[in-house]
Amino acid sequence: MISGTLKGLALSAAIGLATLTSAAYAQDVAGKKIGIAAREITNDYNRDIIAGAEKALKAAGAEVVVTDGGADPRKHNENIESLINSGVAGIVVQLGDAQQLAPVVAKATAAGIPVVTTSIGSKTEGVLADVGGDDALMSAIVSRALLSSIDYKGDVYVFWVPGAPILETRKRILQAMVADYPQVKLHEVPTEHSAARVQAQMEDILTANPEPGSVAAVWGAYDLLVSGAVEAVRRNDRNEIKIASIDGDRVGFQMLLDEESPFVATVVQDVPRIGSLAAEVLLKGIAGEKEFASTLFTDAWLATHANGVASAEKRWGAGIWDEMFIPRADVEERWEQNGELIVVHPILP
Template identity: 70%
Template sequence: MTIRALRLAAAAGAAIIALAAAGNAADAAGGKKIGIAAREITNDYNRGIIEGARKVLEAAGDTVVVADGQADPRKHNDNIENLVNAHVDGIIIQLGDAQQLAPVVAKATAAGIPVVTTSVGAKTEGALTDVGGDEALMGTLMSRALLSSINYQGDVYVVWVPGAPLLETRKRILEAMVKDYPKVKLHEVPTEHSPAKVQSQIEDILTANPDPGSVAAVWGAYDLLTSGAVQAIRQAGRNEIKVASIDGDRVGFQMLLEDGSPFVATVAQDVPHIGELAGQTMLQALDGKKEFPSSMFTDAYVVTHSNGVAAAEKRWGKDVWKDIQIDPKDVTARWPQDGSILVVHPTLP
C-alpha cells in the first residue's frame, strides 16, 4: 500500500468509525452511552485511541457514539456541547486546547457528566484526567535521533501546525535542545493538517536550496503530516536529507523501511492503551470514583532502521507487512536488525 493509499484508507476508516458508532448507538439497549469527541479522525493515532476506548467500554456493556470535529476546533467544541445536550453518561475528548475546552467541559460537569481528555497535553479544568504520551519525553527522543543523524550541524526545517498544543510542545523541546548545538539552524515551516500542503511547501524549499547539504534535515511533528515532506524529498532525489517524526503510524513504518527513504526515525506510542486508560477511567468514574491523577502516560520507544522489523510487529502485529507492502526479509537485508527496543515511561512519585 502506497503512502497515498494509506492516507485514503485513513479517511475511509474515519467515516466507517463514525457510521459504526452511530449504528451502535441506535441499536444497542441498556448500559451507559458514552460520547467520544475527536478533534479529527485522520490517522492511525486518532483511530487507535477511539478503538482502545471502544473496546473497554463496549466490553462493559456500554454504547459508544463518536463525533468527528474534522480538524476544526469550533466544530470540536460544538460536538462536545451536542453530546452534553444529548444527555450522554460520559464524554471522552480526543485532542484540543485545555483553555478552549474548559467552557464546554464546565457545561458537561454542571450536567453531571464526567469528562476524560486524551492527548490534550494538560489537565482541562473540570476534566477527571488527561491521558496520553509524555510529549516532552517523546520530543526529546525524536529530536535526539534526528540531530544525531546530521551530526548536530546544518539547516533543519521544522514542520508543525501552529496552535496545536501537542505539536507546540514537541517543537519547544527541539528548540531547547538546539541551544546546545550552535551549528544547527532551525527554519520554521508552519503548515496545516495536510500532507499535500507540506509536500508543496517542502518542494518550494528544495527548489530554493538545490545544492546537496543546503538542507540537512526535516523535523516533522507527526508521521502522517511528515509523509508530505518525505514525498517531496524522494521526488527531488534529495535522499541525503534526514527526516524524523513521532507516532509510529503505519505510514511512519512504511516511510522508515522503504528502500532509499530519507526517513530515519519515529517514536512509536502505545496508542490503543491511551484509549483503554481513558475508557477504564470513565468506567471508574461512573462507578463513583472521584480522585484521579492529573495526567496518565503510556509507553513509547524509538524506531530506527536497526530495530524496525521488531518494532513494526510490536506496534502493529505480524499483519503489518501486508498493510505497508514491505517484505521484512528485504528490510533485514538492507539494515542489520541488531538494535533493541527500549521502552520508556515517565517515572512518577
C-alpha cells in the first residue's frame, strides 16, 4: 500500500511538473510557431514522441507544425531547412544521424533558433540536448533476456538496419555481451525498415535451416521490424525459436501476449515522455536557458509473458485491451502473471 501510494505521488508530481513547465514558459512561445521534424512517422514510437511534444508545446500556447521525411534523410534535412526559413521559434528533431544533421542545426543556430533532438543517440553540435531512451541499457536488458531464454547456446539471427545510429548501438551491445558466451553464434542480417522484407529474409533462413534447434533465437533492433520474423516463424511452425526486441509498441505487445507466441520479451520505453521532455528543454531554451545535460533519458522496463499485463497497462493504460482486441482475462489465463515489473532509469550526476 505504501509503495503504491509513493508511486502515485511520484506520478502526480511528474505530471504536475510538466504542466508547470509549459505554463512557466507560455509567454515566451504564445502564438509562435514551433516545428517538429520527424524523419519518418511509421509506428507508435514515432507517433507518440510527436504526440508528447505537441501536447506540451500547445499547452504553452505555441502553434505546432509537424513534418515527415518519409524515412529519407535528405528529405528530413530539407524539411528542417524549410522550418528554419519559415521563421519558427524552435525545432524538435525526431531521429537522424548527428553528422547528417550538423549542417542544418548550424543554420538554425545561426538564425537564433534553438533545436532539441530526440533518439539520435548522441548530441549533435549546436543542439540543446538529445532526449531518448538509453539504447545501450535497453539493449543490455533485452539481450540478457533473450540469451537467458536459450541458455546461452545456439545460433542467433540479428536483424537491424545498417547506418541507423541507435540501432547500431543496440546491436553493438549485443555483440559485446555475446563475447562472453562462446556457445552463442551471431548471424547478422542487415535489412531495411520493412517488416515484409524481414519476413522474406526469415523465410529464407528457415528454409536453409529446417531442423528444429538449428535456429535458437532472433534478435530484432525494434518491434515493428522483427514482426516480420515472428510471422515467418509462426507460419513455419517453428515456435521453438525465441524472439525479442525493443520499444514496447502495440505490435510488440500483440506479439508478446498472443497464444503460443515465440516472442518472449520487449523493452518498453516511456515514449510520450521523450516528446514532452524534449518540448520542456526547448521551451527553456527559447526562454534563454543554455545549460542542459547533453543527453537526457526516460524510463524503460522489460515486458515478458510473466508481467505482460502490468507492462502493457503501465505503457498504454487500462484501455489497451480494447485497442488491441485482446481480452485481458485471456492473457491472464494464457500466461501466469507472476513476474515483477522493474522500471530502470539512468542516473546522471
